[in-house]
Amino acid sequence: MNPWAEDFPILKETINGKRLVYLDNAATTQKPVPVLKAVDDYYRKANANPHRGLYALSVEATQKYEDARRTVKKFIGARKDEEVLFTRNASESLNLVAYSYGLTFLKEGDEIALPVSEHHSNLVPWQMVAQAKGAKLVYLYPDAQGRLTDAEIGAKITAKTKIVALAHVSNVLGSIYPVKKIVEKAHSVGAVVVLDCAQSIPHYPVNVTELGCDFMAFSGHKMLAPMGIGVLYGKEELLNRMPPFLRGGEMIEYVHEQSATFAPLPQKFEAGTQNVGGAIGLDAAIHYLRNVGYDRIQKTENELLNYTLDGLAEIPHVTVYGGTDNRANRCGVISFNVEGVHPHDVATVLDAAGVAIRAGHHCAQPLMEYLCVNSTCRASLYFYNTKDDIDVFLAALRKVRGWLGLGA
Amino acid sequence: MELNQIYTQILTEHNNSKRNKHHIENPTATLKGVNPSCGDEIELELREKNGVIEDAGFTGVGCAISQASASIMIDLIKGKSTDEALKLAQTFFGMVKNEITDEKRLEVLDEAIALKDISHMPARVKCAVLGWHTLENAIKGEKDPE
Numbered sequence A: 001m002n003p004w005a006e007d008f009p010i011l012k013e014t015i016n017g018k019r020l021v022y023l024d025n026a027a028t029t030q031k032p033v034p035v036l037k038a039v040d041d042y043y044r045k046a047n048a049n050p051h052r053g054l055y056a057l058s059v060e061a062t063q064k065y066e067d068a069r070r071t072v073k074k075f076i077g078a079r080k081d082e083e084v085l086f087t088r089n090a091s092e093s094l095n096l097v098a099y100s101y102g103l104t105f106l107k108e109g110d111e112i113a114l115p116v117s118e119h120h121s122n123l124v125p126w127q128m129v130a131q132a133k134g135a136k137l138v139y140l141y142p143d144a145q146g147r148l149t150d151a152e153i154g155a156k157i158t159a160k161t162k163i164v165a166l167a168h169v170s171n172v173l174g175s176i177y178p179v180k181k182i183v184e185k186a187h188s189v190g191a192v193v194v195l196d197c198a199q200s201i202p203h204y205p206v207n208v209t210e211l212g213c214d215f216m217a218f219s220g221h222k223m224l225a226p227m228g229i230g231v232l233y234g235k236e237e238l239l240n241r242m243p244p245f246l247r248g249g250e251m252i253e254y255v256h257e258q259s260a261t262f263a264p265l266p267q268k269f270e271a272g273t274q275n276v277g278g279a280i281g282l283d284a285a286i287h288y289l290r291n292v293g294y295d296r297i298q299k300t301e302n303e304l305l306n307y308t309l310d311g312l313a314e315i316p317h318v319t320v321y322g323g324t325d326n327r328a329n330r331c332g333v334i335s336f337n338v339e340g341v342h343p344h345d346v347a348t349v350l351d352a353a354g355v356a357i358r359a360g361h362h363c364a365q366p367l368m369e370y371l372c373v374n375s376t377c378r379a380s381l382y383f384y385n386t387k388d389d390i391d392v393f394l395a396a397l398r399k400v401r402g403w404l405g406l407g408a
Numbered sequence B: 001m002e003l004n005q006i007y008t009q010i011l012t013e014h015n016n017s018k019r020n021k022h023h024i025e026n027p028t029a030t031l032k033g034v035n036p037s038c039g040d041e042i043e044l045e046l047r048e049k050n051g052v053i054e055d056a057g058f059t060g061v062g063c064a065i066s067q068a069s070a071s072i073m074i075d076l077i078k079g080k081s082t083d084e085a086l087k088l089a090q091t092f093f094g095m096v097k098n099e100i101t102d103e104k105r106l107e108v109l110d111e112a113i114a115l116k117d118i119s120h121m122p123a124r125v126k127c128a129v130l131g132w133h134t135l136e137n138a139i140k141g142e143k144d145p146e
């Protein structure tokens, strides 16, 4: 019995008559009871439109929403509440920066530097900026072990670079990129750094002040919170210089027929009725994560990662992508392929054994092109996974080639 | 859904065989088909003479279901008129959508009947029909975008 199953009721579910083995945590994580309960309590007892009413219930909703902002601020080490904006997800956060900062401050000939491994959410918005402003995208290419070398960083981040956009952890290779070094380099040439922590913050503490990044984005749903709530951190001085992204209710100061002035931070970037239930769920998720503790999360995941990589190495015809030498420098996102078998068939065979993995291009098609693969399978871990889960996964994987009529 | 209903011997043999997976001589029509959700890709080549499909082949990458289904299709359509081929395509679509279940009506599909149970896997129906949709479009004269 999984020791976490009481907190994560979905882990007791069966799939195709088999116990669910959930190894698609990089796509979204499962939700613990305290998070479900916090959201439920809010809608049962405190639901009102925040900021819009002068009655007690609305005040309470506003307070809970702002409490959540304060929890996030402490969680990510921001200096001020105003630097924490709520969005729908990491994608919206990154689009906000691209539309509001990118389109305002980039000029023809400027460069945007980014690793080729970026998720489409931190790549396609920059293509839009580059096309609109005549700027250029410059890619950093990881080495065979999934690392960004000093030489690559030095060669690609130059006096022309105005924005460096990168993920803290790659959602395909699992590589942990040297963010601090990259931030220092970027700042030395006068570029701002947009950090995508969607895959890191569920597993590693992120402190924006220590890292020195200018913007940082993540999604609640990849770290135990509900879907539909995300965060953008931005330095106050930058956010103040940026125009609003979405316009409408709540984000204004005065509106006249022909013009409007805007509310101060953070409301300036939070148009319309916000996802208060989601923010409260995120608040509860952060408390839950704190109780589990990042130390314990990392210890469990490192053990499981080693166990999985060792197991995969013993299965013939399996290729693992990304770093396998330095396991300390990668996290529990494991992309692999089975020789002669398309990833979607691998996923179907595993599904029949109750094992949920992702197969496809993982919203990282430029990386797939760079790796010269059409698509990959991806198993991704979280602290509630067990060795038993990995055993079921490995056993099912051994049978894949047999099902496809190929030799073991 | 049981795996042995999907990964049948017919399917795996076609998937692993190169018999129909090659270019043909002097094709009169070539057309690409893609299934973006799976990343399946095929390129179908046909040589038609007086309304009859003399030869057909395909190349591509993709899941076993998409590649085997295309290979089985080619066995079926070679030597048939384009009208007959289009009718077979309609019967195949009817089968995988579970709209045609009468075994007598399905008989014409021969080995392609091995894909009948795909109707229980909505996510994979697109894979099974990729070859047939491409065939339909090629016969109707659709061209690859420049």
Ligand SMILES: Cc1ncc(COP(=O)(O)O)c(C=O)c1O
Pocket (backbone or CB within 6 Å): A026, A027, A089, A090, A091, A092, A119, A121, A122, A167, A169, A170, A171, A196, A198, A199, A219, A363
């Ligand atoms: C590295 C990375 N960035 C951004 C995203 C986008 O997250 P969301 O879909 O929640 O906006 C993901 C999700 O897969 C991701 O892995």
Ligand SMILES: [Zn+2]
Pocket (backbone or CB within 6 Å): A344, B035, B038, B040, B062, B063, B064, B065, B066, B126, B127
């Ligand atoms: Zn497919």
